[in-house]
Amino acid sequence: MGNDTLTMTGQPMLDSKSPLPLVLASLAVVLSLGLSWPAVAEDSFQNPLNSVRVAGYLEKICDLGPRYSGSPGMARQQQLLVNHFEQLGGQVTRQRFRAKNPQTGIPVSMANLIVRWHPQRDRRILLCAHYDTRPLPDQDPDPNRRKNGKFVGANDGGSGTAVLMELAHLMPELDGNYGVDFVLFDGEEFVFSDRRGDRYFLGSEWFARQYIANPPAHPYQWGVLLDMVGDAELQIYQERNSVQWRDTRPLVAQIWATARRLGVKEFIAKPKHLIRDDHLPLHNYAKIPTCDIIDFDYPYWHTEDDTPRHCSGASLAKVGWVVYEWLNSLN
Numbered sequence: 001m002g003n004d005t006l007t008m009t010g011q012p013m014l015d016s017k018s019p020l021p022l023v024l025a026s027l028a029v030v031l032s033l034g035l036s037w038p039a040v041a042e043d044s045f046q047n048p049l050n051s052v053r054v055a056g057y058l059e060k061i062c063d064l065g066p067r068y069s070g071s072p073g074m075a076r077q078q079q080l081l082v083n084h085f086e087q088l089g090g091q092v093t094r095q096r097f098r099a100k101n102p103q104t105g106i107p108v109s110m111a112n113l114i115v116r117w118h119p120q121r122d123r124r125i126l127l128c129a130h131y132d133t134r135p136l137p138d139q140d141p142d143p144n145r146r147k148n149g150k151f152v153g154a155n156d157g158g159s160g161t162a163v164l165m166e167l168a169h170l171m172p173e174l175d176g177n178y179g180v181d182f183v184l185f186d187g188e189e190f191v192f193s194d195r196r197g198d199r200y201f202l203g204s205e206w207f208a209r210q211y212i213a214n215p216p217a218h219p220y221q222w223g224v225l226l227d228m229v230g231d232a233e234l235q236i237y238q239e240r241n242s243v244q245w246r247d248t249r250p251l252v253a254q255i256w257a258t259a260r261r262l263g264v265k266e267f268i269a270k271p272k273h274l275i276r277d278d279h280l281p282l283h284n285y286a287k288i289p290t291c292d293i294i295d296f297d298y299p300y301w302h303t304e305d306d307t308p309r310h311c312s313g314a315s316l317a318k319v320g321w322v323v324y325e326w327l328n329s330l331n
């Protein structure tokens, strides 16, 4: 994720529909049928995502090493992801583009990966994440590492990618009228120096430009961006841009209400950080109402310690579950 502005003042909770009447109604049904409550509750609230498998995906992509734009690790990751999504039945395309290395001026080949599920369905949802990692751990406490360190971006770059890898298992059987496109953005932070003004969001900007130049027959109804969703101590507040944009606010309410319905307490229905991220080009240029799901309270942000050790499969699986149940609730 990109540079940000932090605001710490508390805000009142967003309105989200209370699940209480639903619970009472379900309880009445259970009692009238003479069923035992816990059995029903377990069946209705079972996470279909596999927390062990998704943790394995995160390990696997971090084992590829740094995955900044144009790096050998990125090339290996692209191959791994193309194979993964194709094996599970997704239609994968690479949206290629070029951008200059801001340090050397040399052009670098980049690609957004687009994975289509149920392409025949007219109502489309965009689920996205960046899959490049920052070239250097520029926030590391050790000044040598800030210049020459190794950054594998488990949470920042890896986590959203791993959740989409796991969600892919559920996409072929997705019921209803909605088709889903996963987009993995390259060049989110091919940034060596903020002082020089190296640019963020190259991939999402390119995607937004193509979307405007060649408008699809069926525009995306909603977009959901996943970034830094793997922290073992997960706390996902609402991101302030997503809440402030009028067209995106209902989406935020739906997603946090889904989390509440499922009992996923890590989603906290209050705004906290204002984050510049890939949802800005999607919303501002392409006019896709896109919210950012991000946990920006992560002590290892842009340090060498952003490793799988500080992330957890349980966190990744919970975030994926909320997104999956939200998709199901659209029908």
Ligand SMILES: [Zn+2]
Residues within 6 Å of the ligand: 001, 002, 134, 156, 189, 302
């Ligand atoms: Zn970052």
